Amino acid sequence: MYVTRCLLRSLSLKSSEMCGLSNAKVQSHGQMFKTTSTQSLNSITEPINLIKMTSRCFSKRNFHFSPELKNNKVNIKFVDRYGKLHEAKATVGDTLLDVVIDNDLNFESYGVCEGTISCSTCHVILDQATFDKLEEPLMDEYDMLDLACGLTDTSRLGCQVHVTREMEGVTFTLPIEITDARGV
Amino acid sequence: MLLRNCFIRSWGAFKDICKPSVAHTQHNLFRFYVNDVPNDSPKVCVVGSGPSGFSITQTLLKNHPSLLVDMYEKLPVPFGLIRYGVAPDHQDVKNCINGYNKTAESHRFSFYGNIEVGKDVSLDMLWSQYHAVILCTGAQKERNLNIPGQKSKNIFTSKQFVGWYNGLPEYQKLDIDLSGGNAVIVGVGNVALDVARMLLKPQGLLKETDIATEAHEKLLQSNIKNVFLIGRRGPLQMACTRKELSEITDLPHISTSIEEEHFGKAVQDALKKKDLKRRKQQRLVSYLLKMAKMSKSNVSADSNLSVLFLRAPLEIITNNKLVKSIKFLKYRMKDDNPYEAKPVSTEEVEEIPCDLLVSCIGYDNEPIDSAKIPFENGKIVQVNGRILDDEGLYACGWCNHGAKGVLADSSNDSMLTGSTVLSDLHFLFAKKGNLSGSRQIITHFKNSGKTIVKWNDWKKIDHFEVTSGKKMNKIREKVLSYDEMISFVRS
Numbered sequence: 006m007y008v009t010r011c012l013l014r015s016l017s018l019k020s021s022e023m024c025g026l027s028n029a030k031v032q033s034h035g036q037m038f039k040t041t042s043t044q045s046l047n048s049i050t051e052p053i054n055l056i057k058m059t060s061r062c063f064s065k066r067n068f069h070f071s072p073e074l075k076n077n078k079v080n081i082k083f084v085d086r087y088g089k090l091h092e093a094k095a096t097v098g099d100t101l102l103d104v105v106i107d108n109d110l111n112f113e114s115y116g117v118c119e120g121t122i123s124c125s126t127c128h129v130i131l132d133q134a135t136f137d138k139l140e141e142p143l144m145d146e147y148d149m150l151d152l153a154c155g156l157t158d159t160s161r162l163g164c165q166v167h168v169t170r171e172m173e174g175v176t177f178t179l180p181i182e183i184t185d186a187r188g189v
Numbered sequence: 190m191l192l193r194n195c196f197i198r199s200w201g202a203f204k205d206i207c208k209p210s211v212a213h214t215q216h217n218l219f220r221f222y223v224n225d226v227p228n229d230s231p232k233v234c235v236v237g238s239g240p241s242g243f244s245i246t247q248t249l250l251k252n253h254p255s256l257l258v259d260m261y262e263k264l265p266v267p268f269g270l271i272r273y274g275v276a277p278d279h280q281d282v283k284n285c286i287n288g289y290n291k292t293a294e295s296h297r298f299s300f301y302g303n304i305e306v307g308k309d310v311s312l313d314m315l316w317s318q319y320h321a322v323i324l325c326t327g328a329q330k331e332r333n334l335n336i337p338g339q340k341s342k343n344i345f346t347s348k349q350f351v352g353w354y355n356g357l358p359e360y361q362k363l364d365i366d367l368s369g370g371n372a373v374i375v376g377v378g379n380v381a382l383d384v385a386r387m388l389l390k391p392q393g394l395l396k397e398t399d400i401a402t403e404a405h406e407k408l409l410q411s412n413i414k415n416v417f418l419i420g421r422r423g424p425l426q427m428a429c430t431r432k433e434l435s436e437i438t439d440l441p442h443i444s445t446s447i448e449e450e451h452f453g454k455a456v457q458d459a460l461k462k463k464d465l466k467r468r469k470q471q472r473l474v475s476y477l478l479k480m481a482k483m484s485k486s487n488v489s490a491d492s493n494l495s496v497l498f499l500r501a502p503l504e505i506i507t508n509n510k511l512v513k514s515i516k517f518l519k520y521r522m523k524d525d526n527p528y529e530a531k532p533v534s535t536e537e538v539e540e541i542p543c544d545l546l547v548s549c550i551g552y553d554n555e556p557i558d559s560a561k562i563p564f565e566n567g568k569i570v571q572v573n574g575r576i577l578d579d580e581g582l583y584a585c586g587w588c589n590h591g592a593k594g595v596l597a598d599s600s601n602d603s604m605l606t607g608s609t610v611l612s613d614l615h616f617l618f619a620k621k622g623n624l625s626g627s628r629q630i631i632t633h634f635k636n637s638g639k640t641i642v643k644w645n646d647w648k649k650i651d652h653f654e655v656t657s658g659k660k661m662n663k664i665r666e667k668v669l670s671y672d673e674m675i676s677f678v679r680s
Contacts, residue, residue: 086604113251114244114600117288121281124596148432151469152595158465 101163120164125153127163155180232626237325239269241586248607263305265674277398302642328552328592338505356667367411369544376549377420378428444490574606
């Protein structure tokens with residue numbers, strides 16, 4: 006039964022996840038390994054290997070079926086750079102960058118450095134209340150936010166904001182301004 | 190066997206449903222399940238394979254169901270400054286390559302390396318074969334010091350020095366002498382700080398990176414202990430970031446010298462006014478002021494970084510044609526607005542000992558085809574990336590707005606120019622009709638014997654570099670000659 010559920014679950018996963026191509030998720034969890042598309046796809050020609058691979062994918066994704074962990078999800082929203090609203094399911098503890106990737110929101114050039122605080126492309130704008138509840142950003146985050154276009158008082162890097170239960174229903178906005186705001 | 194083949198076919202078909210652009214695999218298992226793209230798809234040419242080239246390719250492929258992108262790159266290897274500009278100890282910045290690799294797997298994307306637009310193929314030819322041509326060629330023209338003595342020995346531009354340690358083939362034979370004690374770097378942007386950091390960082394920290402091995406070995410023998418960073422203006426105009434500066438000043442064996450006189454009342458008042466647009470500058474200058482005030486009595490320091498403001502290079506003094514010292518004209522800031530202040534000469538001349546000089550004073554744009562591309566005040570004339578109305582010629586990235594900005598700026602500019610291209614595409618397709626794209630161009634090259642590096646060829650070079658690197662405990666050991674890179678095409 007468990008094997009069947011794995012197989013059914015694997016068929017519902019998007020191919021990018023199967024191939025482990027979402028490296029940012031791996032990085033943001035601090036895991037050291039990366040999968041490549043060729044490693045995964047080479048092993049799917051046999052049904053047994055397919056099942057083995059899906060269970061490996063699940064373990065990498067920390068995907069569980071136990072009922073109590075269903076409460077670890079909150080519903081959040083993103084407004085993209087074109088003003089369109091996207092709904093997303095977020096796991097408590099994940100970063101906003103993880104959420105964008107896991108929900109296949111596919112924002113252009115979002116999280117380019119894969120969560121290593123080396124760019125500012127995952128810049129999001131929060132509402133004041135949510136912003137105030139967060140811990141002070143690290144110096145590295147301040148440094149990269151300095152270079153972000155459309156910087157606001159409630160800006161953060163999406164790869165550094167961890168989802169909490171209190172974020173149920175909260176909306177995060179991607180900056181629309183794309184010209185260089187630094188001006189100096 | 191039949192059941193196995195059925196399984197492969199149905200799995201491949203299911204992947205098509207899940208994802209419009211199917212991942213390209215080494216074994217090409219699923220490629221033939223993707224519908225052939227119709228001949229009458231719009232064809233776009235991207236010139237340059239750096240961050241802006243790939244970012245705009247991503248924008249175009251994502252937002253149009255059928256257009257094709259052909260990317261031309263003058264070097265046999267892709268990625269531009271990500272490969273040859275970003276410092277070896279900044280590997281995280283290079284993570285963007287993972288996204289670019291994914292883009293390159295699209296069946297609507299083709300890569301043609303070792304083709305220089307403007308030399309191997311004209312812009313006119315490209316423009317006649319593609320509905321849109323997008324220049325992402327960066328800023329290639331180095332600025333010169335333009336002072337007497339600048340052709341002396343052991344004086345290098347940032348392009349040369351950075352290219353040397355980053356494995357750019359044309360700079361591997363540079364005779365860089367690191368036996369003297371004093372290095373002067375003219376410029377205070379992030380590139381200047383990269384050069385300073387390469388000279389001052391304990392070399393053990395670089396040995397596992399993708400730094401060129403010979404350059405690294407030379408740096409291991411370096412006697413450079415004093416590095417001077419010279420800025421033409423004041424702290425509030427300093428172009429680098431706080432992060433880059435702290436990467437050097439936080440090193441345990443480094444002492445830092447910053448003149449406190451440049452942080453007068455006007456500067457300190459400017460720091461107190463909250464201004465989000467200036468936040469980067471304010472945080473940098475606050476950090477500089479803190480460093481200036483600290484008497485960093487670092488007993489274990491064996492090297493020194495001095496940041497000198499308000500000095501313009503005047504003349505290089507040599508001994509037997511080898512640089513010995515450099516004279517600077519000292520300035521003071523004139524206006525009340527500390528951000529906009531202009532430097533004014535004090536007539537005072539200062540001489541600084543110098544055994545190695547690297548100028549990091551930025552780059553200018555130079556049009557590929559000056560006959561076709563309108564160019565004013567050192568910039569391509571364009572509106573939202575569109576160079577010529579109704580013609581299908583565009584510019585994106587540093588070749589568009591000058592050599593400043595980081596990855597996020599390339600991404601943003603790509604989205605802006607990409608939107609412009611997409612909005613023009615229907616009109617351009619109606620105007621130009623079906624075009625052949627790369628077909629005639631590549632046939633011409635095949636007939637002329639020119640070797641074209643395709644994406645699969647790059648993957649062979651990539652694999653070789655990573656494998657060679659592993660043997661030396663490095664991330665990658667770059668191939669250091671163009672001939673060797675091209676030899677992979679024939680292998």
